Amino acid sequence: MTKRHPLQTRHEALQMQLELDDMKTCMRRFTLEEIEQADDMECGFCLSCGFMSGPAGPDARQYRCEHCGAHKVYGAMEVALMGLTE
DSSP: OOOOOHHHHHHHHHHHHHHHHHHHHOOOOBOHHHHHHHHHTTOEEETTTOOEESSOOTTOOSBOOTTTOOSOEEEHHHHHHTTOBO
């Protein structure tokens, strides 16, 4: 078993907290049709402004939004797994 560096563990915890904050502050919910369309187009959604932004793989996290500039673009499947669906 490999021992993890404390800074790596702290970084992962901070990253997880940022993702939880993004999820909590997202006011928009996406339909399954929108998620499927975004996945087919290899795009994701900005949790700040709701813009469909791409390219973003299905597992994208915190990519920069080309519309508002926030680093809150998540891949279509990530959005679905976060429960941000209607």
